Amino acid sequence: MVTANETTLQDLLEGSKQYRVPLYQRTYSWEKKQLSQLWDDVVQLAEDRITHESATHFIGSVVLAPSPGNGPTGVPQYLVVDGQQRLTTLTLLLCAIRDHRAKHEDPIHRGRMNDLYLTNPYKPESQRLKVVPTQTNRDAYQACVDSTPHAGGSDQIGAAYRFFAAKLVELDDPVDQFDIERLENAVISGLALVSITTHPGDNAHRIFESLNNTGAALSQADLLRNYLFMRLPVLGEQVYRGLWLPLEAKLDKSKELELLFWLDLVQRDARIKQADTYASQQARLDRLTDEAEIEAEVARLCGLGNLLRVILSPEIEPHEAVRTRLQRLKAWGTTTVYPLLLHLLDRRQQGTATSGQIASAMLYVESFFVRRLLIGRATANINRILLSIVTEMDRTQPVDQAVHAYLSTGRKFYANDEEVRAATRTVPYYLNGRPHQRALILRWLEADHGSKEPVDLDSLTIEHVMPQSFTDEWEQAVNKDLDPGETYEQVHNALVHTLGNLTLTGYNSELSNSSFDVKKDQLAESGLVMNRQIAEQPAWGRPQILARADALAERVIAAWPGPLAGAKPSTSAAWSLMNTVLAALPAGSWTTYGDIAAIIGSHPVAVGARLSTATAPNAHRVLLAGGLVSPGFRWLEPDKNDDPLDVLRSEGVEFDEDGRASDAQHISFEELAELAGLDVETTDEPSATDLGQEALPHFFDQVRDKHDEEVTAAVFSVVEAWRELGGRPEFGTGRSETSCFLIAREKGEEGGNIWPFAIYPSGRVEVVFQHLRVRPPFDEVTMREELRQRLNGAPGVNIAAAKIELRPSFPLKVLLDPAARAVVQETLEWFYEQARSTVFVGGAR
Structure with missing residues (x-):
């Protein structure tokens, strides 16, 4: 027997009660896809309720079973038989809303939301939380509820909290003082659920199994x-x-x-x-x-x-x-x-x-x-804007004029000509939009030339003329144009991903990190006009990149009409993006003013000036390039005078005796872009190459070209040990080199293909946590954390906990140390056993 009632989150959470996730349920596993869907639904619902106050949105059901331990006194407890992912996520969203409103509106929101929706005040500790996840997730969840320094860590609970914190920063319109309040009300009273409660004596585990083994529903x-x-x-x-x-x-x-x-x-x-x-x-x-x-x-x-x-x-x-x-x-x-x-x-x-x-x-x-x-x-508000054009545009105008007018009004980020000119010089184009969209614009610009060479998106890729990797040759070339006090790293990070430095080629891997003299010879033979124009330049550095950016901006302006005159410019776009990025920065990590500047298309000095005058999430986690707290750092909260080093230490950041933060915990601008949800291209993927049986010796030839025989021998021993376990090496050529992947499980096997490392001859071993997040059994954060800790047992390896969603690496030369190599090989053996166990048991964990 079960009882089903339509309810709201408010009805579920208000009053003294507790929902406990049984141990037989898997740990929290919602990824960005599910979080984004929920967020979009809630934002749309909040907007709908402006004109239709009683509007609701159905988000599914929760199946509850009264706890066998319930008695006549104490907090009523329920086992969450089904719907724990949804319930956990919604309360994490409430945590993020609480923290945002407490910081930006009134501290009273903290106690109000805790007492109403998140905790059972004045109850024993075991009964204090209204929602109690599995043991694995409990500490991370409690950190979010209690707003400790570890809230928003690198695990999936922390990632969900940071996702919502970043979205709230992006949503919060300074001229609309009620937008976050409307969102909270939509979550609390506008989301409709069906609460299905079993009766005492029902077998909750059997119900759970039946709910998760149903056939395909009708569309x-x-x-x-x-x-x-x-x-x-x-x-x-x-x-x-x-x-x-x-x-x-x-x-x-x-x-x-x-x-x-x-x-x-x-x-x-x-x-x-x-x-x-x-x-x-x-x-x-x-x-x-x-x-x-x-x-x-x-x-x-x-x-x-x-x-x-x-x-x-x-x-x-x-x-x-x-x-x-x-x-x-x-x-x-x-x-x-x-x-x-x-x-x-x-x-x-x-x-x-x-x-x-x-x-x-x-x-x-x-x-x-x-x-x-x-x-x-x-992507900012793009779906809402597009879906509203038909119903909101002026039907009295010709349809093209009506569409143009609609897109030109309001906060829609339809960039005017001056914004386009500025952005092509500074904004990291390569980190924006989706990869195929970035390539499309370059393709369309090339087509505008009337190029005779066929442009096939399947074969052409975006090439960085000044390469993404640092090389001595490129550093010498760029250093000629440095201003006093500038470094090559600053200029490189500021320009490498901008439009002026990007082109299309069909031989990306061959060009890669080559000097400009080598690249220009190949580009000169291209059938693409844009490549021949680059090849005409005597050198390639800041002056040439900015000049090309200016030329491309004028072609963009000519090809794609801007908004109507008088449309409001999007001058706040860079700072809004900065706040979104900072909100995604995990506890126990730090970044630099230069990293932030590289993402938003600004300058480190401008970023520092902004952070010193305007409130931004996690501003104390932004340090100078060497990991030092800026001497000019000041809390903007008038009643706060904590030492920022103490705050960062409490969050898990390590400092040396000189006050420099651990480099292992530094989040680079590419990693920041990934954490913030910018659609960046990820690691190379293993794939069949044209080299066939020659791929393995070709890989080692590249290692030998970059390193001495001792390093080559160390890498060879690791690859051979992997083959002896039963794994196999596979190779990719999507970058500048033949990368080697240690394949533990094939695509057609239970759980899909999986590998722990990608080895790059240029000198790094990349640990692919990002790839592992969706591959069992390493989709469990505890498994990835054990992999991280095992690797950190090797001398010379120091992977920060904050990077467990990313693709950190350690130097190839670490493998020279026999002790380190032994730890790495032992870790690989453990990884292989875990990956293969999923195949043997048919995916059950």
């Missing part, structure tokens, strides 16, 4: 088809053969049909989620009274299906300009633009817009995408 498209034809007892056969079957022939039976039904709904109400498609369509169709009306509705949907087919297959569009814009927007890969595209095509079909007008409207959208990416705001 929303299946449900809607069944509903429609249930309403057509007389005309069903005729409608099915004449309308429905042709519609299914045009569109995939489930995925694309479901997309069509959702697109139809958001033409009227942008708030409708894809998960609510069936319920919303059913509510709309319930108002139809006879079969003729339902037949007409199916016919209308078929007409929209023809238009969706054009969106999904732009090559069938006959009008050249419309076809080009559809192809580009499809390539961009943002499906939330589809409602607008469907509307534009429907307007043309209805005769209220011409092909020229809808092509012009699509160009404005394309320009909106391009210019936002250039200033580093590619």
Whole structure:
């Protein structure tokens, strides 16, 4: 027997009660994908409730079982049979909201939210937390609830808290004093759940097993088809053969049909989620009274299906300009633009817009995408903006002018010409947007030249002319243009990822870290105009990179129209991004003013000036380049005078006798970008190479070219020991060298392929925690933490706990020490056994 009731988070959490996650449940495992979905839903709900105060959003169920230990006194306890991920995440979101409001509004919010939703005040310690995760997650969760210095650590609980903290910083609009309060109210009283409570004596573990071993459910498209034809007892056969079957022939039976039904709904109400498609369509169709009306509705949907087919297959569009814009927007890969595209095509079909007008409207959208990416705001509120165009644009204007006007108003980050000119010089283009989008813009710029060389995105990759890695040759070349007091590292970090330093090539690995003299010879032979222009330069350093950035900015401005005159500039974009990045910085780590500047496209001095005058998350974790606290650092809170070293030490940062923070705990700007959710390209992946059986000797030839025979022999012994265990080496050539991956499990085996290290001949062993986060059994943070601790037992290896979500490395030369090599090989043996145990037991853990 079970009892089911619709409820809210407020009803679940208010009052004295405790929800305990049973030991048989897995540890907390929500990743950025699930967190992002929840965040988007909550933000949309908060906006919906401005005009519809009673709006709710259903997020699923929680299954609870009364604890066998409940008595007549004490806090009622429930076992969370199902839904623990959801419940844990929601309370972590409340922690982040509490901390944000306590810091930026009033400290009273801390006690208020603790007493109402997070703790049972005045109860014994064992009963104090309202939600008690598994033992593995408990310390990290309690740190967030209690706001200790370790809150927001490097584990998945800490990552979720930091994700929400960063999103709150990004969302908080200084001119809207109620935006965070609305969000809190949406979470507390607007999220609808079904609470299913078992009766005493029920087998909670058996219920858990049955809930997680169900068959595949019907899709929303299946449900809607069944509903429609249930309403057509007389005309069903005729409608099915004449309308429905042709519609299914045009569109995939489930995925694309479901997309069509959702697109139809958001033409009227942008708030409708894809998960609510069936319920919303059913509510709309319930108002139809006879079969003729339902037949007409199916016919209308078929007409929209023809238009969706054009969106999904732009090559069938006959009008050249419309076809080009559809192809580009499809390539961009943002499906939330589809409602607008469907509307534009429907307007043309209805005769209220011409092909020229809808092509012009699509160009404005394309320009909106391009210019936002250039200033580093590619994803900010993008889905909400796109989904709202159809319902919010001015219907009295021609459709292209209406789209242009809508995108030009409000806080939409549609960069004007001056912002584009500034951004191409300073913003790290290579860290913005998605990798394929960055390549697309370069491809489109090249196509604008009328290049005769075919440009194939599958074969061309983005090349850094000044390479990402430091080399002596490049340092000497760049040093000629340094200003007094500047270092090569500062200039390199400031320029390496900017647009002026990037191009497209089909031979990235061959160019790699070569000197400019070598690169220019190869670029001069390219069929791409942009490469031949680079090859014409006598040298490549700051003057050339900035000059090229300026030239590219003018071509961007000419190709993609900006917002209407008078549109509000996005001057706060850099500082908003800085706050988002800092909020993602884990406890027990630190970064530098230069790292922050490199991400946001600014200068270390400007970053320091900003942090000294404006409140920002974790500002005390930003240090000078050598790991020293800036002499000018001051807390902005008037009542706070703690020594920043003491605060950092309490969070886990280690300092030497000179007050320098441990370099192992330094988070570089590339790592910061990953933590903040910027879509950066990750480590090279193992793949088949053209070298075939020559890959292994080729790899060792590269090691030998960079190191002496002793290092080569040490690497050889590690690889051979791996092969003796039963593993195998595999190779990748996506970078400047042939990298070696130690494969423990193959793609087709239970749990998928997995490897602990990537070895690079240039001199590092990369520990791929980021890759391991989604591979069992190392998707459990305890397993990754044990791997880190085992490796840290090797002399010369010091991997910080704060980097357990990243890809830290240790020097190849560490393997020269027999003691270190022995620890590494013992760790590899342990890793191999753990990885293979998943195969042997069929994934059970």
